[in-house]
Every structure is written in C-alpha cells, then in structure tokens.
Amino acid sequence: MISLLSNCTSGGCGAKIGPGELSKVLSVLPAFSDPKLLVGFDASDDAAVYQIDADTAIVSTVDFFSPMVNDSRLFGRIAAANALSDVYAMGGTPLFALNLVCYPEHMELEALGEILSGGAEKIQEAGAVLCGGHSIYDKETKYGLAVTGRLDPKRIWRNNTPVPGDQLILTKPLGVGIVMAALRGEMADEQAVQAALSSMQRLNKYAAEKMHSFPISACTDITGFGLLAHAREMAGDTTSLLLYPSELPYISQAYAYAGDYLLTAAAQRNRNYMQGFVEFGDTTFALQELMLDPQTSGGLFLSVPKPYAQELLSAIQEVEPQAAIVGEVLLAQDLPILLR
Amino acid sequence: MTQVDALGLACPIPVIRAKKALEALGEEGGVVVVLVDSDISRQNLQKMATGLGYQSEYMQKENGVIEVTIVAGGGCAVVSQTTEDGSGLVVAIGRDTMGEGSPELGHILIKGFIYALQELVPPPTHVLFFNSGSHLTSSDSNSLEDLRALEAAGTVILTCGTCTNYYEITEKLGVGEIANMYGIVTAMAGAKRLINI
Missing domain, CATH: 3.90.650.10 (PurM-like C-terminal domain)
Structure with a gap:
C-alpha cells in the first residue's frame, strides 16, 4: 500500500500559515472595494459574499491541504467536508464545486482516484455538483475544493457580530x-x-x-x-x-x-x-x-x-x-x- | 546523559522521544539533551519539561539546530544564579533607543547598555522588554548575542507577548521567553532594585 503521509511535512489544517504571519502578508495588498462585495478578505471571515440582487448573494471559498490520514478516500472526504464547511459557516447552501489537485508524478494514479471519489461523495451529500477542477504535479499530495454557494444577503452569518447577552x-x-x-x-x-x-x-x-x-x-x-x-x-x-x-x-x-x-x-x-x-x-x-x-x-x-x-x-x-x-x-x- | 536526535522530525515526535528518554532514566534521574531544528519544537519540549517539574534550558547551535537540555530529579539541576539571594536587580526596557535625542544615537546607546549589563556581577535577575523594546529580543536584533550571554549567566529574559503580537514579531523571538503582563508585574514586584529605560 502506498503511504500518503510518507512525503508530507504536515497535514490538515495544522499546516495553515500562522494567523499573525498571514495578516502581515495580506496587509500589503490593496483594499478592493465594491458595494456588492458584502464580505471580503479584509473581514477575515470564512468566505467571500458577493451580492447579485436584493434576495441573492453568492458565497465563494477555497480550501485545500496535504493529507493527515493514510487512507486516500478518507482524506478526500475530509478535505471536501472541510472546504464545504466555510459555506455553511456563512449561512449559505453549496451549489457547485471545483477540484484542486496537486499530486506527485511518481505515485500511482489509483490513489488519486480514491481521493477524488471521497471528495465527490461529500459534494453529493452536500447536494452540490462537481463541475471541474485543476490538477498539477507537485512533490506533495494536496487536495481541496473551490466551492460556490448561495445565500440570502439579509441573512449572512458573519464571524464577528455577536451581541452581548448571547x-x-x-x-x-x-x-x-x-x-x-x-x-x-x-x-x-x-x-x-x-x-x-x-x-x-x-x-x-x-x-x-x-x-x-x-x-x-x-x-x-x-x-x-x-x-x-x-x-x-x-x-x-x-x-x-x-x-x-x-x-x-x-x-x-x-x-x-x-x-x-x-x-x-x-x-x-x-x-x-x-x-x-x-x-x-x-x-x-x-x-x-x-x-x-x-x-x-x-x-x-x-x-x-x-x-x-x-x-x-x-x-x-x-x-x-x-x-x-x-x-x-x-x-x-x-x-x-x-x-x- | 542521554542524547535524543529529533532533527527533521515534526511534533509530537520530538516530545514523545524526549519523554521516553526521561522515563528511561528512572528514579535517580539524569540529563536528556534533545536536538531539534524548529523553535516551536523547542517550546513544546520546554512546555513538557516545565509541566513535569523538570528544569530545562536551550542553546541555539549552528545550522538552525537547537539543543534543549532537560534535567530530571536526582538532585542535579541546571545551574542557575537566579535565586533569592541574587542581585534582585530588574531592568525594564520599554523602548529600542536610550535617552532623548537622535534615534540613531539612541540605538547605539541601548546596544552599549545591554552589552554593559552582561558585565554586571551578579547579573540582573530579570530583564523585561515591552513596547518597542520588544524588538531588541527579536531574531534580527543586534543585541541578541549579549542577551544570550545574560541568559546563560542566569538572567531571565521576558518579552511582552501583547507587544510582539502587535509588532508581529512573536515568531521571531530570538532569546528568552514570551510573558504576559502578569509575569512582567510579578518580576517587577519581586525586584529589590528596578531600572527603567
């Protein structure tokens, strides 16, 4: 059996760039403004929200990481559940998803098929559709999704609006x-x-x-x-x-x-x-x-x-x-x- | 002495190996030296050592190697001059320059001041860094060598974590420990003499 973990330095969300380091990097980017961008990256929220009309906004997010488990299908399911989560956290419903894949050239493609199948299971369970993706060779396996969902712009669950007494x-x-x-x-x-x-x-x-x-x-x-x-x-x-x-x-x-x-x-x-x-x-x-x-x-x-x-x-x-x-x-x- | 080579290994493996080596020492205790190549691993090792009631210290070696020494039981202890009958001197440095006037001169003066501090016998029990002073313990500070010498002489070097977060240099801490305001106040309150810069 191939080992997904063998050539990974760290897996899962533990591999995220630290919050302090990340904000330093982001601070050099220009601040984009568009009245229809209801939630942008300056808000450090879970996903971006863009208004289409009075009743409809789209929520967009991307997430991928390297394996934290050895089982390919399991890794696919976890990575997809993790990517879909940001849409749910904003109060949205996932509509469609795109695969993001990095995979070592020397590894058997069968395991990649398992990863993608695991991801597809979760996309189906979410009631969304898989509609494409992008794959490249890389030293380390990485997998995730770009997910687009819909949401009522009057009912966005922001991450920083709790009310005293809640x-x-x-x-x-x-x-x-x-x-x-x-x-x-x-x-x-x-x-x-x-x-x-x-x-x-x-x-x-x-x-x-x-x-x-x-x-x-x-x-x-x-x-x-x-x-x-x-x-x-x-x-x-x-x-x-x-x-x-x-x-x-x-x-x-x-x-x-x-x-x-x-x-x-x-x-x-x-x-x-x-x-x-x-x-x-x-x-x-x-x-x-x-x-x-x-x-x-x-x-x-x-x-x-x-x-x-x-x-x-x-x-x-x-x-x-x-x-x-x-x-x-x-x-x-x-x-x-x-x-x- | 047991040496544990944990170079290139990610947490929790260095901590697990160190803990096993410490357990293998048995009742009489002893010294375990762990080699790691990440400061976060060093922090996790020292967190474990402190939690288990062991003394620990570390030295930055060449090529990014950090040597963490953990001393367990048996009456041997890391030699520390930070005792009740030490100097009782606490130095609080809240800026990265010394005195009013030219900032350029101020930087030269503060470097000279820290250099002179490590010549003191006995050394200060604590040197505290906060606000722009927290740049002085950062990995690109030109006082790092002097501060490490102070630390080796037993001085506890603390840098305010709120400050390193504010300046976004927490990950770059080059010497001593991060402390919260409680730790800083405790050190000041325990001082026999306090120098404020």
Whole structure:
C-alpha cells in the first residue's frame, strides 16, 4: 500500500500559515472595494459574499491541504467536508464545486482516484455538483475544493457580530489535532482515532440546517487556528467572550493525550498568537491545549440570543450529539476572551 | 546523559522521544539533551519539561539546530544564579533607543547598555522588554548575542507577548521567553532594585 503521509511535512489544517504571519502578508495588498462585495478578505471571515440582487448573494471559498490520514478516500472526504464547511459557516447552501489537485508524478494514479471519489461523495451529500477542477504535479499530495454557494444577503452569518447577552454553542468536539498527533506518535487508541475521523468527515450541513430556524448573531467554523483564535476573532473590539472550559466538548481520550504532551506545532503557534488575549488562570493544561488544538474540518462556533440557545442546542444535538453551550457574550472587558 | 536526535522530525515526535528518554532514566534521574531544528519544537519540549517539574534550558547551535537540555530529579539541576539571594536587580526596557535625542544615537546607546549589563556581577535577575523594546529580543536584533550571554549567566529574559503580537514579531523571538503582563508585574514586584529605560 502506498503511504500518503510518507512525503508530507504536515497535514490538515495544522499546516495553515500562522494567523499573525498571514495578516502581515495580506496587509500589503490593496483594499478592493465594491458595494456588492458584502464580505471580503479584509473581514477575515470564512468566505467571500458577493451580492447579485436584493434576495441573492453568492458565497465563494477555497480550501485545500496535504493529507493527515493514510487512507486516500478518507482524506478526500475530509478535505471536501472541510472546504464545504466555510459555506455553511456563512449561512449559505453549496451549489457547485471545483477540484484542486496537486499530486506527485511518481505515485500511482489509483490513489488519486480514491481521493477524488471521497471528495465527490461529500459534494453529493452536500447536494452540490462537481463541475471541474485543476490538477498539477507537485512533490506533495494536496487536495481541496473551490466551492460556490448561495445565500440570502439579509441573512449572512458573519464571524464577528455577536451581541452581548448571547450564548455560544460549539457543535463538534475538540481534540482532533491532538488525537492525530497521538496517532503519529503511535500512541492513540482505535476508538479515539475513529471519533476524530468521523468528526472530520461529518459535514457541518446538518447543524447549519437546524440553525436556519433561529436568529443567529454570528457564526464561524473552527480551523487549524483553534477555538481560542476564532473566539478572539468573533469577540472583535466591541465584545468579550466568556468561555466555560469545563463545558467544552472534546474527544474523551484527547484530554489524557494532551496531559501526556502529545502536542502539535500548530497548537504551540496558536498559544504564542493568543498571548495577551486570554489569561488561562487555573485552567488545566489539558483544557488549555484543547482550546488551542488545531481542528481539521472543525465544528461550527456560533452566537445566538440566550432565549433561543437551549432550544437551538437541543435541535443541533439531534445531529451533533456532543454539541454544547460553551460560553456567553459580554460587553468588551480587559481581554477579548475570559475563562470561567 | 542521554542524547535524543529529533532533527527533521515534526511534533509530537520530538516530545514523545524526549519523554521516553526521561522515563528511561528512572528514579535517580539524569540529563536528556534533545536536538531539534524548529523553535516551536523547542517550546513544546520546554512546555513538557516545565509541566513535569523538570528544569530545562536551550542553546541555539549552528545550522538552525537547537539543543534543549532537560534535567530530571536526582538532585542535579541546571545551574542557575537566579535565586533569592541574587542581585534582585530588574531592568525594564520599554523602548529600542536610550535617552532623548537622535534615534540613531539612541540605538547605539541601548546596544552599549545591554552589552554593559552582561558585565554586571551578579547579573540582573530579570530583564523585561515591552513596547518597542520588544524588538531588541527579536531574531534580527543586534543585541541578541549579549542577551544570550545574560541568559546563560542566569538572567531571565521576558518579552511582552501583547507587544510582539502587535509588532508581529512573536515568531521571531530570538532569546528568552514570551510573558504576559502578569509575569512582567510579578518580576517587577519581586525586584529589590528596578531600572527603567
């Protein structure tokens, strides 16, 4: 069997360029302005939104990475679920997708077929159509999608518009990065690996569908930057997010793995990035690591007015049983993120 | 002493190998030296060492190699002069120049000041960097060598993380540790004498 991982330096969302480094690069680009561009990259949101007419906007996003698992079809499914996620996180519905492929010249094409089939399965499940793509030779395998969806311009779920008094819901368990690190260290148990793989393949479609019946204030999906970086982004300048570390859902073995220092480089980069924005106080080391853990195809993290929170949570739990209320929104305090 | 060569290996492998080597030392403890080539791996190793109650220090070698020394139990410890009966001197540097006037001269003066600091016996217990001072601990600072000498002499070098984030130089930290305001305040509050630059 060929090894997808053998020539990869790092896989999944853990391979993302750090948030600090990235913003430095982006700052040299000109600011484009077009009144129809409702959400652009200056907003650091999950996807771009462009208005077509009063009732229709298109949402556009692209995502690809190198393998974090050895199974080709599984990698295809995870990469596609991850790429589609940004459309769901904006409140949109995927319409069509294009494949993005980098593949080593010396590797058998059969495995590439498996990757693309895995991706196609997820595109079908999303109710979208695959309509083309682009493939090049490269030293390292990479796969992902460019996805276009539609959305009502009056109902965009931005990532930085929570309202003080709202409650925060996280739909998927944390710890995917830690479990995959434990797997690389050959210290993960089968059940934990299965939980992580199942979570990464699961479309955020189902949780998002439940959310459409509720007035969502803000929403994003958790990526390689980890929960805390996304929480900080959501807090913006006008609010602070109070998180309840003891309520966070996580893959149960990940807590012990974090305590055993099965840690990723990305989590440490995330920790450095969060300096000065959060005080961990007496939060256990393992919970700190879970909050910094890079997620591949992570869950939705959303802010909803408190009167709706419990009902929305119950609805989401029908499709994401580990979903939980993990915090609340306050007026801006000394720090953007508080833990209690 | 056990040496662990983790060059070219991505996390969590360096930490796993170091931890196994430490466990193999058994009750009597000992020293594990780990070679890594990424500063993030170095940070993860030291995070593990601190969490397990071991002392650790590191040295930047040639060709990007970082040597992390972890000392476990058995009464041996990394020799550190940062003790209660040390100098008690804390130096807080909140700018990358010294004095008012020409910035060019100010840069020369601050470099000279840091050079002179490492001649002090006993050395300062802490040197703290914040605001534009945080450029001085960055990898392109021309005071790096002097600061590393200070660190080797036992001085704790802390740079404000909010500041390195603001100037976007967190990834470029060349010496010492990132600290939050709590760490900075604790160091200042524990000072017998405090010099503010």
